[in-house]
Amino acid sequence: MPFSLWLSLLGASVVISFTPGAGAINTMTNAINEGFRRSFWGILGQQVALLIHVLIVAAGVGILVANSPVLxxxxxxxxxxxLVYLGIRTILAKPVSEETALDVRKNEPALSMFRRGLWVNLLNPKAIVFFLAFTPQFIRPSEPLLPQYLIYIGTIVLVDVLVMWFFFAAAAKSFRRFTRSVRGQRIMNTTFGVLFILVAVLLVFIH
Structure with a gap:
């Protein structure tokens, strides 16, 4: 891949990653509930989903999904x-006492955080359609495909990890003091729960 083309890919990846969506909301929720470091497990799940999306497009299945209204x-x-399920579960999450919140996090298993991150990104058909339109701009069929795809997905994943972890997860750290009180926890749970549901509504009604 020519360096100029890679720079274009890098710039596009940064813009895409900074666009708020379910992945960003999930990352911030994990960072608030589990801490900055452990939020990485959810981010890792989201990256695996991105990899699957690219593989689906590369295999040609993305065309089937894009052209089949039913699927x-x-x-x-x-x-x-x-997303609605995640939103309702977040809204209904029971706050812990202020004393407990100072010292104890929810300690959700890493696998659970990984799995939720995976499904949040994987169950988004528009991501498949997006990659279907996005990928051909950076892949040249006349050149060896494997190196191009490795550079392509490597750039997208690396940028998304950095943005999710060092921007969205880091930004959520400022909310941790707010969530030490029961009232603060309820406000934050309701806010992020509503955001999950709002993204679900956008997914359904915006074509």
């Missing part, structure tokens, strides 16, 4: 339903 809608509604 597209099945994935779309499943993704929206999962």
């Amino acid at each position: 597209f809608n099945v994935v779309r509604y499943a993704g929206a339903a999962y």
